[in-house]
Amino acid sequence: MGRSPCCDENGLKKGPWTPEEDEKLVQYIQKHGHGSWRALPKLAGLNRCGKSCRLRWTNYLRPDIKRGNFSQEEEQTILHLHSVLGNKWSAIASHLPGRTDNEIKNFWNTHLKKKLIQMGFDPMTHQPRTDLVSTLPYLLALVNMTDLMDPHDQAVKLQAEAVQMAKLQYLNSLLQSTTTSLNPTTNSSDQNGLITNMETINMLNSMANLKENPDMMNYPQQLNNNNNHPGSFSHHGIATQPLHHPNMLLSQMSSDPPQVPFSSQSCLNSDQYQGQVTNFTMISQGGHQHTTPDHDESSSILPLSMPLLVGDATSSSTSHGGISSSSYWPELFFEDSIMHELS
DNA sequence: AATCCCCGCAACCGCACACTC
């Protein structure tokens, strides 16, 4: 069959619209309605194809278009609808008055998708990514953070726990993926070029330090004690919750400032921070998931999902003793090569 | 001040589907 594109006809203008063209289009539609889009350009005195006119009208000139930044509520709506509908932009747009599918699509591609990826979520499935590459950025962020923090701060203690778990997780993954021996004299990169054997040794050393500081292992009991989620388990008295729980995801995505207290100065002053450690999904080497009542560091079970501390979306801005909205997101610590891999 | 680079967004493109003749 085959059908020539509507804009193939010679002489039809393409590209950005001028104010004069906009004016013509608006005036014509206000007077006559759009009717047949194919016929409209001639009738309106425009040297454009009908398709171009329709797009210009629906995405830009329509009087009920809402312009400007997306609100947090809109952002949450998009996230939720996308998790249900996928890339059905027009369907999503129908739930957001004044927003066009094109606008939502652009917002998704330029903001929300990146946010999800950087948080370790698969933007298509809205589930945590369990591959090593996706979890590494968080590990690096956590390691960088706790190096700067007051070790007596409650939130920092929690963070330290997450870091140690993350280190262990990363080590396990690394040891699984690399075929090189742990020889500190070689200091060679692993197959991904992301870490050296010397770094591995350093990590092991820092974990040994943790065991020499049992104070770091005393955690508050007032944390979320809901252990009903599938896949949850208690670790050292800390109730856990799957990171991909929808409410948690939305909470993490929408809150500004972020719930993770990456501002070291703010954390030093914080005595009210209440957070929760997300779950450590235990995946055996055979790929089977486990709900583990307690974490056994010596077991062959590999923790492959990413631990994170998250706060309450609504109270985080006030309960951190003045945590600023310029708190750091983890990507500040990311290696370029990792970001390239993630994108 | 000039140039480069990145990012966001408007617009384009191709495809699919419904409908008409």
Place this chain on the structure above:
DNA sequence: AGAGTGTGCGGTTGCGGGGAT
């Protein structure tokens, strides 16, 4: 039934602005 048309949708492109160097 099949060709042609109109419209909508989702993916992609490329321009322009702004920040970095």
